[in-house]
Amino acid sequence: MSASIKDNVSEPGRWDESPVLTVENLTMRFGGLVAVDDLSFNVGRGDITALIGPNGAGKTTVFNCVTGFYKPTEGRIIMRHGSAISDAEVRKLTESGEQSMSTAEGAIFLLERMPDFCISRDAKVARTFQNIRLFGGMTVLENLLVAQHNALMAASGFTIGGIFNLPGFRKARQKSIDKAVYWLEHIRLKERADEPAAALPYGDQRRLEIARAMCTDPQLLCLDEPAAGLNPRESSELNELLQFIRSEAGTSVLLIEHDMGVVMEISDHVVVLDYGEKISDGSADYVRNDPSVIAAYLGVEDEEVAEAEAEAAAAAAAAAAAASAAGQTMSGGEPAGEQETKP
Numbered sequence: 167m168s169a170s171i172k173d174n175v176s177e178p179g180r181w182d183e184s185p186v187l188t189v190e191n192l193t194m195r196f197g198g199l200v201a202v203d204d205l206s207f208n209v210g211r212g213d214i215t216a217l218i219g220p221n222g223a224g225k226t227t228v229f230n231c232v233t234g235f236y237k238p239t240e241g242r243i244i245m246r247h248g249s250a251i252s253d254a255e256v257r258k259l260t261e262s263g264e265q266s267m268s269t270a271e272g273a274i275f276l277l278e279r280m281p282d283f284c285i286s287r288d289a290k291v292a293r294t295f296q297n298i299r300l301f302g303g304m305t306v307l308e309n310l311l312v313a314q315h316n317a318l319m320a321a322s323g324f325t326i327g328g329i330f331n332l333p334g335f336r337k338a339r340q341k342s343i344d345k346a347v348y349w350l351e352h353i354r355l356k357e358r359a360d361e362p363a364a365a366l367p368y369g370d371q372r373r374l375e376i377a378r379a380m381c382t383d384p385q386l387l388c389l390d391e392p393a394a395g396l397n398p399r400e401s402s403e404l405n406e407l408l409q410f411i412r413s414e415a416g417t418s419v420l421l422i423e424h425d426m427g428v429v430m431e432i433s434d435h436v437v438v439l440d441y442g443e444k445i446s447d448g449s450a451d452y453v454r455n456d457p458s459v460i461a462a463y464l465g466v467e468d469e470e471v472a473e474a475e476a477e478a479a480a481a482a483a484a485a486a487a488a489a490s491a492a493g494q495t496m497s498g499g500e501p502a503g504e505q506e507t508k509p
């Protein structure tokens with residue numbers, strides 16, 4: 167398997183070189199409805215990747231396949247822990263029929279074979295939902311501690327260590343409190359740690375939900391419309407948090423988002439779906455100027471897309487011809503930069 171996704175709608179990028187996640191020929195059918203149709207794309211390690219598209223394009227279905235809520239009808243979803251995992255190792259895992267395999271550098275997981283709790287616990291994929299799903303009656307701090315339940319249970323030896331408050335358990339509990347406080351500081355909610363989560367304003371609840379996901383130490387964080395319902399100030403705080411997660415925590419982010427301001431400002435890589443198919447895949451600039459994307463959002467006819475694509479191709483050919491003519495003129499004389507420096 168090559169990590170590079172070669173097709174006629176993709177701009178190759180660094181996300182193809184060492185992806186943390188590869189979605190390969192993913193298809194999801196609900197009876198006769200094809201919600202996702204032969205979709206392939208990479209999520210670059212340490213990148214913010216946005217999955218966008220009009221309503222009903224299949225974005226949430228892709229998330230549900232990646233996080234194990236749905237078993238895909240066809241296709242592979244490969245999660246890599248470690249940047250130097252070879253195609254041969256991925257092939258070996260696929261042929262073995264197993265769900266995961268350790269490698270010299272890390273591990274590989276085939277998510278389509280795994281139950282959802284193993285995807286979050288072992289493959290380290292965390293997610294948030296379109297509707298906030300905090301524990302409203304628990305305090306802000308408790309919401310972050312409950313996310314670390316697995317580690318605390320293991321440290322307690324599955325009860326005994328916790329009941330007798332043994333040193334190993336005490337240490338693990340302090341570590342989880344320290345981690346919760348670290349994230350509370352970064353979402354600026356430390357002062358409200360003891361308040362019920364439901365009492366927070368909407369934007370704070372969104373950031374708390376993301377912090378709760380971060381407390382599970384994910385390698386990949388999947389966010390379903392994190393900016394929905396936020397005002398401009400809250401949107402900008404969200405952008406700041408996501409950029410912090412990328413740069414400081416080193417976690418890769420895959421997000422579904424309708425707010426194009428947020429997508430264009432923070433995304434390293436954008437994948438566009440329409441009617442379950444990928445119509446564009448590249449940098450924010452690449453997809454912004456892609457006529458198919460403009461058409462999908464504005465709803466213009468196919469002929470107009472063909473016309474726009476023909477115009478874009480003609481403009482590119484004219485620019486290339488002009489550049490080549492200029493190159494021939496220049497090669498006959500002196501380079502422009504040197505001429506300027508001469509007395």
Ligand SMILES: Nc1ncnc2c1ncn2[C@@H]1O[C@H](COP(=O)(O)OP(=O)(O)OP(=O)(O)O)[C@@H](O)[C@H]1O
Pocket residue numbers: 196199200201219220221222223224225226227228
């Ligand atoms: N469990 C399901 N059973 C049947 N059809 C479904 C199911 N889940 C999704 N669909 C259908 O699959 C298609 C894609 O839906 P999906 O929710 O993935 O789109 P989306 O791009 O996330 O849309 P939105 O932006 O509105 O959330 C839609 O036609 C939807 O009705």
